[in-house]
Amino acid sequence: MSEVLLYNKEQSHEGLDGQPDKVEESEIPIHFDDEPLQKEKRYRVLSLFSGCGGMDLGFEGSFIANRKSFSSDSPYIDHQLNNNWIFLKKTHFQTVFANDILPEAEKAWITYMRRFGYTENVYHNASIVELVKIHQQGGDVFPKHIDVVTGGFPCQDFSVAGKRQGFNSQKDDLGKKRADDKPTEESRGKLYFWMKQVIDIVRPKIFVAENVKGLVNLGDVKDIIQHDFASADGNGYIVLKPQVLHAGNYGVPESRERVIFIGIRRNALKPEALQALESDIIPDEYNPYPKPTHAGTLKGNGLLQIVTTYDVLKDLDEPEDSLDESQRVFSRAKYLSNGSQGQIEIKLDGLGPTIRSEHHGNIEFRRLSAEHGGKHVEELKAGLKERRLTPRECALIQTFPPDYRFIIKKTTGNGYHVSSSGAYKIIGNAVPPVLAYHIAMRLQELWPKYFRENE
Numbered sequence: 205m206s207e208v209l210l211y212n213k214e215q216s217h218e219g220l221d222g223q224p225d226k227v228e229e230s231e232i233p234i235h236f237d238d239e240p241l242q243k244e245k246r247y248r249v250l251s252l253f254s255g256c257g258g259m260d261l262g263f264e265g266s267f268i269a270n271r272k273s274f275s276s277d278s279p280y281i282d283h284q285l286n287n288n289w290i291f292l293k294k295t296h297f298q299t300v301f302a303n304d305i306l307p308e309a310e311k312a313w314i315t316y317m318r319r320f321g322y323t324e325n326v327y328h329n330a331s332i333v334e335l336v337k338i339h340q341q342g343g344d345v346f347p348k349h350i351d352v353v354t355g356g357f358p359c360q361d362f363s364v365a366g367k368r369q370g371f372n373s374q375k376d377d378l379g380k381k382r383a384d385d386k387p388t389e390e391s392r393g394k395l396y397f398w399m400k401q402v403i404d405i406v407r408p409k410i411f412v413a414e415n416v417k418g419l420v421n422l423g424d425v426k427d428i429i430q431h432d433f434a435s436a437d438g439n440g441y442i443v444l445k446p447q448v449l450h451a452g453n454y455g456v457p458e459s460r461e462r463v464i465f466i467g468i469r470r471n472a473l474k475p476e477a478l479q480a481l482e483s484d485i486i487p488d489e490y491n492p493y494p495k496p497t498h499a500g501t502l503k504g505n506g507l508l509q510i511v512t513t514y515d516v517l518k519d520l521d522e523p524e525d526s527l528d529e530s531q532r533v534f535s536r537a538k539y540l541s542n543g544s545q546g547q548i549e550i551k552l553d554g555l556g557p558t559i560r561s562e563h564h565g566n567i568e569f570r571r572l573s574a575e576h577g578g579k580h581v582e583e584l585k586a587g588l589k590e591r592r593l594t595p596r597e598c599a600l601i602q603t604f605p606p607d608y609r610f611i612i613k614k615t616t617g618n619g620y621h622v623s624s625s626g627a628y629k630i631i632g633n634a635v636p637p638v639l640a641y642h643i644a645m646r647l648q649e650l651w652p653k654y655f656r657e658n659e
Contacts, residue, residue, distance in 0.1 A: 252355035254302035262640020265295040268605035273455030308626035417461035452500025529611035530596040561632030595627035603638035
């Protein structure tokens with residue numbers, strides 16, 4: 205694939221309707237429009253902590269993915285674009301509500317998702333705490349007839365890379381230092397409970413919650429969260445034992461592990477499905493967690509070979525030669541020989557590192573110099589320079605499609621709607637779309653097995 209596919213110059217300044225890609229600022233960033241289901245869509249999704257839409261895009265489908273991320277005979281493939289890239293089928297899910305506190309995430313989400321007919325009114329740039337409080341005061345915030353709630357509640361307080369303060373987070377719901385008079389219930393480490401309150405309000409048939417693997421090793425945090433989720437709607441949900449999914453086992457060229465909680469509303473289930481899901485050992489034909497497809501950390505017959513970083517990066521031009529704004533920039537932080545995070549180069553013949561929502565010296569190198577121990581000898585011989593990963597490279601490792609824009613300049617004046625530092629942040633915060641697609645398709649396959657027609 206050439207950068208003709210990666211970058212469409214005309215779309216860099218205009219949306220599909222010919223109008224400039226621009227999100228107007230609003231003093232009250234909340235709209236109460238209820239989006240109707242589009243043709244061929246069946247299930248309504250309410251997305252929380254949406255970021256730039258990794259989970260939402262996976263639940264939408266209809267995006268570009270690397271050919272090696274799926275078997276050649278996969279029923280998920282709509283058509284093949286060329287030898288390296290395919291186009292995935294559309295799902296039956298439609299996002300009717302999304303939210304996040306980061307304006308750059310909102311801008312990136314809207315710019316890409318408008319191709320599916322989504323308006324900017326779908327996305328709410330506000331804290332989940334604020335949204336729930338407005339609802340409690342009588343505001344008509346959340347859409348009705350929701351089938352699925354998804355949410356990657358903030359993970360910094362559970363991550364092994366952070367201070368691991370968990371429920372004792374000193375950050376508030378906006379990510380700022382928590383004021384002394386702000387209740388602990390509104391801390392960043394307890395925002396999952398506000399997600400649980402949204403589940404109370406909209407009563408979806410299924411919810412999917414995501415967080416870092418480190419959560420499962422932080423005391424009894426996992427059990428507390430699982431219990432709290434199960435208490436939604438008056439103990440109305442079966443919350444299955446959370447599973448840690450390794451992205452590399454699902455066609456993502458990345459060593460990324462995330463814990464997934466799945467809850468299913470009891471009174472919506474068919475009797476036989478309820479019995480199966482309440483069993484000590486859930487039968488495979490009722491298990492909502494997708495089966496691994498690739499040999500990332502696993503061995504076994506039938507598993508595909510891993511997707512490497514080379515597979516997704518090989519068609520890219522170097523930044524100085526690229527037309528893609530998201531490829532033209534990269535962190536200029538110097539190499540440090542102290543062994544700190546981010547001071548290694550990626551392996552081209554293996555999985556990439558976990559893409560983090562950070563900038564400067566924490567972004568791994570695409571290539572180190574020979575002086576710093578660089579191992580990509582042929583590239584160095586060709587005169588290619590030491591540099592860190594670009595936002596585009598980080599996004600491709602995360603399996604965002606190559607036509608997803610991350611660096612977005614303002615159409616008037618100087619500056620950016622989404623700068624390079626903002627792009628790194630929202631990319632690293634995201635769920636890999638290909639992993640999310642596997643989750644969505646597994647739920648779609650099981651839907652008629654789980655639920656009565658009138659549900």
